[in-house]
Amino acid sequence: MEAKYNFADRFGDQVLRCSKCGLCQAVCPVFGAMLRPSYSARGKMLILKEVMDGTIELSDELIETLFQCTICKSCFENCPSGVDVPEIIRQTRRDMVQIGSCHPAFEGMNEVLKNHTNIYAEDEPEDFERERNKKAKYVYFIGCVGSYREDEATMSTLDLLDRLKVDYTLIDEVCCSGVLEDLGYQINERLARKNIDLILATGAKAVITGCPYCSRTFNSKPQYAELNDKGIKIIHVTQFLKGMDFGVKTDKLVTYHDPCDLGRHCGIYEEPREIVRKIAPRFVELRHNRVDALCCGAGGGVRGAYPKNSIAMARRRLQEVEEVGADVVLTECNSCVHNLSNAKLRKQKFRIYNISQFINELMEGTE
Amino acid sequence: MDETVKKALLDIVREENFSDSLIDLISDSYDASEHKHRPDVAVWPQNTEQVSAILKLANEYKVPVTPRGAGTSLSGTTVPVQGGIVLDMLRMDKILEIRVEDRLVVVEPGVVYDQLEKALDSYGFFFPPDPASGVVSTLGGNVAVNAGGLKGVKYGTTKDYVLGLEVVLANGSVLRTGSRCMKCVSGYDLTKLFVGSEGTLGVITEITLKVNPKPPAIATCTAYFDDMADAGSAISETMRSGILPRTLEFLDDQCIVALNQGTDLNLPEVAAMVLAETDGFTQEGADYEMDKVIEVFERNNARGITRAYSPEEAEHLWTARKSFGGVITRLKNNFIVDDTTVPISKLPEMLTGVKAISKRYNVPIATMGHLGDGNLHPNILYDGIDPEEIARVRKATADIFKLGLELGGTLTGEHGIGLAKAEFMPLEHDEVAMEVMRSIKRLFDPNNILNPGKMGLEV
Amino acid sequence: MEIRGYNMPEDLYYEQNHFWVRDEGDVLVMGMDDFAQILAGEIVYVQLPEEGKILKAGKRFAKMESGKWLGKVYAPVNGELVAVNEELETNPGLINDDCYGKGWMYKIKPEDKGELDNLMHTHEELDTWLAEDIEKYVKE
Numbered sequence: 026m027e028a029k030y031n032f033a034d035r036f037g038d039q040v041l042r043c044s045k046c047g048l049c050q051a052v053c054p055v056f057g058a059m060l061r062p063s064y065s066a067r068g069k070m071l072i073l074k075e076v077m078d079g080t081i082e083l084s085d086e087l088i089e090t091l092f093q094c095t096i097c098k099s100c101f102e103n104c105p106s107g108v109d110v111p112e113i114i115r116q117t118r119r120d121m122v123q124i125g126s127c128h129p130a131f132e133g134m135n136e137v138l139k140n141h142t143n144i145y146a147e148d149e150p151e152d153f154e155r156e157r158n159k160k161a162k163y164v165y166f167i168g169c170v171g172s173y174r175e176d177e178a179t180m181s182t183l184d185l186l187d188r189l190k191v192d193y194t195l196i197d198e199v200c201c202s203g204v205l206e207d208l209g210y211q212i213n214e215r216l217a218r219k220n221i222d223l224i225l226a227t228g229a230k231a232v233i234t235g236c237p238y239c240s241r242t243f244n245s246k247p248q249y250a251e252l253n254d255k256g257i258k259i260i261h262v263t264q265f266l267k268g269m270d271f272g273v274k275t276d277k278l279v280t281y282h283d284p285c286d287l288g289r290h291c292g293i294y295e296e297p298r299e300i301v302r303k304i305a306p307r308f309v310e311l312r313h314n315r316v317d318a319l320c321c322g323a324g325g326g327v328r329g330a331y332p333k334n335s336i337a338m339a340r341r342r343l344q345e346v347e348e349v350g351a352d353v354v355l356t357e358c359n360s361c362v363h364n365l366s367n368a369k370l371r372k373q374k375f376r377i378y379n380i381s382q383f384i385n386e387l388m389e390g391t392e
Numbered sequence: 393m394d395e396t397v398k399k400a401l402l403d404i405v406r407e408e409n410f411s412d413s414l415i416d417l418i419s420d421s422y423d424a425s426e427h428k429h430r431p432d433v434a435v436w437p438q439n440t441e442q443v444s445a446i447l448k449l450a451n452e453y454k455v456p457v458t459p460r461g462a463g464t465s466l467s468g469t470t471v472p473v474q475g476g477i478v479l480d481m482l483r484m485d486k487i488l489e490i491r492v493e494d495r496l497v498v499v500e501p502g503v504v505y506d507q508l509e510k511a512l513d514s515y516g517f518f519f520p521p522d523p524a525s526g527v528v529s530t531l532g533g534n535v536a537v538n539a540g541g542l543k544g545v546k547y548g549t550t551k552d553y554v555l556g557l558e559v560v561l562a563n564g565s566v567l568r569t570g571s572r573c574m575k576c577v578s579g580y581d582l583t584k585l586f587v588g589s590e591g592t593l594g595v596i597t598e599i600t601l602k603v604n605p606k607p608p609a610i611a612t613c614t615a616y617f618d619d620m621a622d623a624g625s626a627i628s629e630t631m632r633s634g635i636l637p638r639t640l641e642f643l644d645d646q647c648i649v650a651l652n653q654g655t656d657l658n659l660p661e662v663a664a665m666v667l668a669e670t671d672g673f674t675q676e677g678a679d680y681e682m683d684k685v686i687e688v689f690e691r692n693n694a695r696g697i698t699r700a701y702s703p704e705e706a707e708h709l710w711t712a713r714k715s716f717g718g719v720i721t722r723l724k725n726n727f728i729v730d731d732t733t734v735p736i737s738k739l740p741e742m743l744t745g746v747k748a749i750s751k752r753y754n755v756p757i758a759t760m761g762h763l764g765d766g767n768l769h770p771n772i773l774y775d776g777i778d779p780e781e782i783a784r785v786r787k788a789t790a791d792i793f794k795l796g797l798e799l800g801g802t803l804t805g806e807h808g809i810g811l812a813k814a815e816f817m818p819l820e821h822d823e824v825a826m827e828v829m830r831s832i833k834r835l836f837d838p839n840n841i842l843n844p845g846k847m848g849l850e851v
Numbered sequence: 852m853e854i855r856g857y858n859m860p861e862d863l864y865y866e867q868n869h870f871w872v873r874d875e876g877d878v879l880v881m882g883m884d885d886f887a888q889i890l891a892g893e894i895v896y897v898q899l900p901e902e903g904k905i906l907k908a909g910k911r912f913a914k915m916e917s918g919k920w921l922g923k924v925y926a927p928v929n930g931e932l933v934a935v936n937e938e939l940e941t942n943p944g945l946i947n948d949d950c951y952g953k954g955w956m957y958k959i960k961p962e963d964k965g966e967l968d969n970l971m972h973t974h975e976e977l978d979t980w981l982a983e984d985i986e987k988y989v990k991e
Contacts, residue, residue, distance in 0.1 A: 042721050045424045047464040051506070051527040060436070060482040060502075061416065062463060068419035075418055086414040105718035130918065145921070174921060332895040332918045367896040367916070370940055 032116040033077050039113060040077060042106045043070040049110070052099040054320040055327070058337040063090045066100035066110040073117065083117070085126050091117055092128040093334070095327050096207050097320035098289040114325075118209030130330035131208040138213045142199040143169045144329070151176045153183055153195065161194035164229045166220075166243075168236030169200050170359035178362055181382035182235055182262065188388055189269065193233065196223040201249075203242025208326045217248040224252065231258040233265045235379065237286035237293075237358050238324075261287060262381050263297040263357050271304060273387035279305035280351040282342065282365070283318035284358035300380055301355055304387060311345045319345065323364035339368030346375055355380045393432035393476070397453050401435055401477070404445045409436040409483065420460065420478040426728065427468035427811045431458065431478040438483055440558060440566060440597040447595065447841075448564030450477060456844050459591040461502065461533030464525045466729055467810030469537060469590050473845040479595060481532050488598070492517050496555055496572060498600050501532025508601075518606040520547035523806075524717075532596050538588030540731075540806030545631075545764030546638040546671075547604070549806065551587045558598035559586055562837040572600060585832070590808050591843040593836040607671040611682035612706040615694035616662040620644060620747070623664035624740035626692035627763045630668070631736050633688050635681040639669035640764025641713050644743070647758045647771075651712055654719030659712060660696065666763075667713050669706075716760060723756065724773040728789060730812075732796035733767040733805030745795045746770050752791070753784040767805035768796075794819065809847045817848030854974070855981045858885040860951055864970035865977060866927040869984075871951065872959075872970060878933060879964075881957045883915075886981060888950045890988055891917040894943040897956060898924070899935040906930050906959060908966060913957075915943075926959070928966040934958035 028034040049066035050056050056065035063072070069090055075081050091114065100110045121127055137146045150172050165186065171179040186193055199220060202213040224232060232252070234240045243249045243259040252259065281301050287293045294315045302308050313319045322328070322338025343365060346354050354377045356362060365377050378386070402410050411417075412433045421428045432455075437443045450457045456476030463470055472478050485502035492515045499508060505526035508519055522541035523529055529539070535557070540549040556570025569582040586593055617623040627640055643651075643665045651657055659665065668685045672678035686697055700706035720727050734742045743759065746768070750757040761769040770792055774785045793803055793816050803813045803820050818826060826849075833849050836842070844850070852861050863871040869887035873880045888894070898913040906912050906926035913924040936955050938945055946954035961967075971977055 041725055044721055044727070045422055046717065047424055047462055047525070047528050050462060051504075060480075060485070061411075062419040062460075062480070063413075063415040065419075068415070071422050072415060072418050081414065081418070089413065090415045106721040107718070133919075145919075329918065332916075333893075336895060371899060371937065 030120045032120050036113045039108045040073050043108050044106050049100040052103045054338045058341050088128050094325050095320050096325035097285040122209035128330045135210045145173045147173050157195045157197050159194040160228050161192050163193040164224050164232045165193045166232050166234040168239045171235050174363050175359040178379050178382045181385040185381050185385035194227050201239045201242045212248045235262050237261050267296045271384050275305050277352040278307045279353045280309050280311050282356040284361045285320050309349045321361045321364045323360045336368045339364045400449050405435050423463045423465040423470045425468040427471045429473045431472040432475050434478040436480045436483045443560045444564040450841050451562050454839050456841050458843050459595050461530035462528045464529050466807045467812040469808050469810035499531050501596050503531050517603045519603050521550045536591050537808035543638050545640050546636045553602045554587050555602050556600040559594035561594045607673050609672045609675040609678040611678040612669045612700040612709050614667045614709045615689045615697045617664040620663040620743050621740045622692045624743050626689050628736045628739050630688045633684050635684045637668050637670045641667040642763040644759040647760050650719045650723050654722040655715050726774050726776040728772045731805045731807045734799045734801035736766045738799040749788050749791045753788040755788045814848035854977050864967050864972050872927050879959045880955050882955045888947050891920050894946045897939045897943050904932040928961045930959045930961040933960045
């Protein structure tokens with residue numbers, strides 16, 4: 026019998042395989058912060074099971090849980106039955122969009138990207154006091170959060186690249202629009218085209234990006250295949266900085282937060298740590314690290330659609346920083362920096378930086 | 393549900409702790425068993441006063457109340473079969489006191505087992521029961537079903553550690569039981585009545601638990617057996633060999649087949665695999681006991697005995713046992729896991745009997761378990777599409793219960809009766825016992841609002 | 852008083868980015884006005900800098916966010932930040948609930964209270980200003 030919805034077609038067997046054990050509750054950041062069974066991976070699968078057996082239909086009533094998932098993959102990594110909840114959620118969101126049932130923030134984001142260059146509908150990017158669209162060996166692609174929400178961190182990273190005498194250029198970048206694929210929509214072809222054209226025009230051999238989401242999008246989405254086809258490498262800034270010597274150290278107690286998009290999604294755990302250990306001999310791991318890292322709560326569109334819950338999740342992660350007594354939390358994802366910084370309480374005296382930003386501050390002597 | 397009741401609930405817990413949304417009603421219909429039923433409303437109380445007000449209200453309007461922790465019950469204990477209110481205790485999640493000088497902790501029911509273990513670690517103490525669901529299950533749930541666990545062989549189960557409780561009764565009054573002393577025989581032992589009562593006599597709102605100093609030394613080994621009866625004897629002999637291991641786990645040939653299919657462990661396809669662990673305050677002590685275990689195993693034709701000489705090696709030996717949960721659903725889509733428990737000396741007979749039942753009904757059964765305390769976990773595997781197959785599964789399940797009871801055992805060693813075993817209660821408890829239990833239920837809950845429909849106590 | 856449908860109390864001074872200032876003698880209290888809090892939607896984050904920070908009139912000294920908007924907070928006068936509303940750390944929505952009362956944001960020790968004259972205060976000033984901003988920002 027034909028499944029009524031695509032998610033049932035493609036993933037029905039996995040949905041049925043959920044044995045309801047509830048172990049995902051131990052790792053799901055949304056459940057962990059909100060303590061609401063409907064938010065966990067199990068809750069979502071139980072709801073989809075009832076859709077599959079016809080007890081209920083996909084509808085607006087399901088938005089609150091189906092669109093509240095950071096796609097962090099922790100559930101999948103811990104599921105004894107191997108249910109790929111993130112993929113199922115992505116497909117279910119597409120099915121929901123098709124029937125016209127979507128979270129207004131996500132619908133809004135899709136509309137905004139039809140008419141603007143970035144997810145915030147801002148018209149004026151920071152100029153970062155640098156020329157754009159020059160000819161150079163590397164393109165530095167900032168990403169929307171870095172351009173419009175974490176401009177200080179971005180400025181610092183660019184200053185670092187200058188110190189290291191990297192031959193790079195900024196471009197009049199537009200949103201990679203990779204996020205739309207997680208929200209039930211598709212990459213915006215017009216924006217993808219613009220980015221590709223701008224990158225190609227610089228003659229660069231590689232694109233360095235601070236945002237692991239952008240690098241993942243450029244590397245794996247067919248709309249950006251032309252870049253790979255033309256031999257242009259896409260690397261995250263930690264991969265670029267690995268192996269370099271900076272000649273600075275800090276004696277502060279430093280820890281590292283694995284961004285989901287760099288860690289669980291790309292398997293990049295050690296490169297950032299190599300860099301951090303070089304500049305911070307006093308390094309301590311957070312209780313949940315590497316594949317077990319606790320999501321900061323910003324991903325999967327959750328920061329845009331459910332900001333209060335998103336910040337509550339970030340607060341939970343920061344408790345782990347308090348636990349190890351770190352003075353500094355380093356990561357390399359503007360979205361993580363943004364959400365964690367918003368969540369940090371005044372009484373928490375540690376500082377939050379991107380690795381590249383922190384290295385620059387050390388070199389500047391201002392940290 | 394009466395709108396008056398909903399409004400009154402909203403007044404008690406406020407909007408952010410109340411839901412009648414479809415998504416919550418669906419999620420709260422289920423636990424980790426095969427049972428399901430929709431509630432009318434879900435509430436998350438923050439404190440005892442709210443629980444008291446909710447029960448008073450529910451009692452007045454005769455609305456069923458089903459308490460819920462992590463919802464990981466394997467018996468349907470927390471499925472709201474008569475609708476009504478799901479009382480989600482997760483937001484009462486504070487560790488109130490840790491007093492190692494009095495060897496106790498006081499916790500709210502929503503505290504996750506693992507949360508307590510981590511808090512106790514820095515004091516050099518631990519809470520022994522160690523249920524396999526400990527990463528998510530809550531202490532309220534552990535107490536309500538008297539949960540067992542991996543260390544039951546040496547350390548007993550949850551009931552052995554509950555010093556006292558605060559319980560809200562059906563009429564909203566708040567009862568304190570037990571004491572903060574290591575020993576107390578003053579008045580009736582009401583604590584023991586509530587432990588394992590599966591939410592049918594009252595709602596637990598505070599728990600005082602005894603904790604133990606944590607033995608730092610461990611010894612671990614695994615062994616293979618070509619004959620399942622040998623494995624059974626090895627285990628029962630170990631238990632009378634003059635030492636007390638802390639863990640004695642068993643995996644049968646079906647489990648091994650499943651593990652080999654679902655992982656790259658490449659275990660030898662033998663009849664049974666046993667894992668034993670001893671602990672002590674000195675390594676000599678732990679090793680002495682492990683030596684005895686291995687002697688017994690060797691006497692019972694064990695082969696391939698592997699002993700761990702470091703924490704990493706021990707972790708490696710545990711991989712098979714810990715991975716089993718992950719591979720069951722690769723064999724068949726569905727499974728029912730039971731926890732029929734028999735006297736230790738009856739283990740060989742029980743194991744052979746379960747094999748015969750599997751053959752009789754042509755239903756694969758992968759048996760594992762905490763055999764050190766006679767607690768089997770037969771996993772009955774099925775696809776769940778063919779009603780004929782489901783009928784055979786039901787018969788096999790019933791036969792396993794009957795066999796266990798015939799051997800002087802019990803329907804459930806640690807998962808509780810809930811819904812799953814309710815119909816079999818009269819097979820284990822005679823009419824005198826059943827009537828006493830019903831009378832107790834009527835005394836505590838004359839309107840039958842507390843987790844109704846469970847434990848087979850409905851007349 | 853109500854101006855064009857927005858609550859804009861008379862006794863306050865208004866900075867063009869929609870922050871109000873109240874004279875409390877030694878100290879000025881600052882917050883966000885009704886027009887801005889409605890336009891922004893539910894506030895989810897307010898930056899609360901350390902006390903003692905020196906403020907320069909017209910310069911940004913903090914930022915705040917709603918779900919869809921990032922706002923820059925500019926100092927209305929020269930002075931020193933002497934207090935912040937710590938309630939906003941865990942309950943930034945107070946700005947939406949009660950922007951002139953419980954939702955106050957910062958307290959400033961001004962260098963020269965005379966600088967308040969640079970802010971808008973009269974009914975006509977507020978009316979003209981709101982008319983312009985409604986035109987600019989409020990979508991149909």
